[in-house]
Amino acid sequence: MFCSTLILSALAIINYAQAARLVGRVNPSTSELTWPSTGVSFSFSGTSASISITHWGENSVSFSIDGGNWTVISNVTGTSITIPSVTPGNHTVVLRKRSEANQGSVFIGKVIANGTLGLDIVPPKRxxxxxxxxxxxxxxxxxxxxxxxxxxxxxxxxxxxxxxxxxxxxxxxxxxxxxxxxxxxxxxxxxxxxxxxxxxxxxxxxxxxxxxxxxxxxxxxxxxxxxxxxxxxxxxxxxxxxxxxxxxxxxxxxxxxxxxxxxxxxxxxxxxxxxxxxxxxxxxxxxxxxxxxxxxxxxxxxxxxxxxxxxxxxxxxxxxxxxxxxxxxxxxxxxxxxxxxxxxxxxx
The missing domain is CATH 3.40.50.1110 (SGNH hydrolase)
Structure with missing residues (x-):
């Protein structure tokens, strides 16, 4: 049982690592979004997703679903950022920080999908x-x-x-x-x-x-x-x-x-x-x-x-x-x- 728990935990970590990528200059040891434009990208199959967070100060972020228009969150509050419901299927999400470090920062936690997380979005080569x-x-x-x-x-x-x-x-x-x-x-x-x-x-x-x-x-x-x-x-x-x-x-x-x-x-x-x-x-x-x-x-x-x-x-x-x-x-x-x-x- 102990061994099975370890294996399941390891698989969960692997799946998370495959599904989400920190974008911009983000220290992977803290997952803290400080610099403007820092954020996270991921893909999922389902109808909605959320990103668990902690934060300090005042922060503004925006996210894009499937390469569409940016949705602005002018003041980040609470313990998660919810990606609203979309039609069932495969989707990509990119979230980036609009504001700068001296205003505040956001710590990225787990990404959870109402469905399944997919592989990370392939980043541009440029x-x-x-x-x-x-x-x-x-x-x-x-x-x-x-x-x-x-x-x-x-x-x-x-x-x-x-x-x-x-x-x-x-x-x-x-x-x-x-x-x-x-x-x-x-x-x-x-x-x-x-x-x-x-x-x-x-x-x-x-x-x-x-x-x-x-x-x-x-x-x-x-x-x-x-x-x-x-x-x-x-x-x-x-x-x-x-x-x-x-x-x-x-x-x-x-x-x-x-x-x-x-x-x-x-x-x-x-x-x-x-x-x-x-x-x-x-x-x-x-x-x-x-x-x-x-x-x-x-x-x-x-x-x-x-x-x-x-x-x-x-x-x-x-x-x-x-x-x-x-x-x-x-x-x-x-x-x-x-x-x-x-x-x-x-x-x-």
Whole structure:
């Protein structure tokens, strides 16, 4: 009896492992969804399914059944996420986190089906990694200025990153955190926590220790997109902060890319400038947009590689989300531009 129980338990674990896959950068030892876009995918035969969870903070997720439209859960509550009833048969489900790590996180437990769990959804062979700040998070994307950002208004599946990956039929991972920079973080008149994006990039889960990411062999992106600099270059006259030395930014970006290249030597690298920077703010003399763009071009020149290029994101218009962040339309337009650049470079 004892032996039979062990065998049945083992089979249950095997079946679960076959049926569900964590997507995005998720530490398998915790199954904690921290980074935006992290989630779980699975297949089942039946009429409904549920995912057992625990969580802290405020979290927003969305899920898609059989590749259909995304259903939004603006505020995750309770101990499970229920996939609603569907017609009897074979179905696939993909759930991804809309909000970011500093809002909260969700721990994934067992997936249960009203029927039987199937084999895991075969992931796309194409893989893309995105590294960024609030723009890549989708901060305030679903809001209309004036508004206060919340987990419910963050919408990673609508970002340029997710849209470009979807257009290319690629799996994707997002490592992004609002307010973070390459050399310095957002300036709001108070000292920040000094944890910069290169340190966060070294973490498996966003709340894990530095250098905890193991670079698993199952994740080998062909394209890596870096959208950093908005917070490095941003400053205001009141409260004062000195403008950034562009050379400092260039050197830091080179060091950051070279560190990533040790793990992904064959990948293409796409550097994006910021739609939130302009040459007219805070003054025309500052020319923040041109300064950042020139710094990125200098990175490309100094790295002297055929597999690195700039993808321009024009300064945004007056229709914006919370705290002047890009709205859904602005993200959608740039998603098309980025997808075209990746497609041409990688011949996808």
């Amino acid at each position: 893989q893309i990694e995105f590294i960024g700040d609030s723009i890549t998070v989708g901060y305030g994307l679903d809001g209309v200025l004036p508004c206060t950002n919340t987990a419910a208004l963050e919408d990673n599946p609508k970002t340029y990153a997710a849209l470009a990956a979807d257009a290319l039929g690629a799996d994707y991972s997002v490592v992004a955190w609002s307010g973070k920079g390459l050399t310095r973080n957002y300036w709001g008149g108070v000292a920040d926590d000094a944890v910069l994006m290169p340190e966060l990039y070294s973490r498996y889960g966003a709340n894990d220790a530095d250098n905890s990411y193991t670079f698993p062999t199952s994740w080998d992106p062909s394209a890596i997109i870096i959208n950093l600099g908005t917070n490095d270059f941003s400053y205001t006259a009141t409260p004062p902060r000195a403008p950034l030395n562009a050379t400092v930014f260039t050197n830091a970006m080179i060091t950051f890319i070279q560190g990533i290249q040790k793990h992904y030597p064959d990948a293409w690298y796409f550097l994006m400038n910021s739609p939130m920077l302009s040459d007219g703010y805070p003054t025309a003399e500052d020319a923040q947009k041109t300064t950042q763009t020139s710094a990125l071009k200098s990175v490309i020149t100094q790295l002297n590689s055929t597999k690195i290029q700039l993808v321009d994101w024009p300064s945004q218009g007056s229709d914006v989300g919370c705290d002047y962040h890009p709205n859904a339309a602005t993200h959608a337009a740039e998603g098309v531009v980025l997808a075209a650049a990746i497609k041409a470079a990688l011949r996808w």
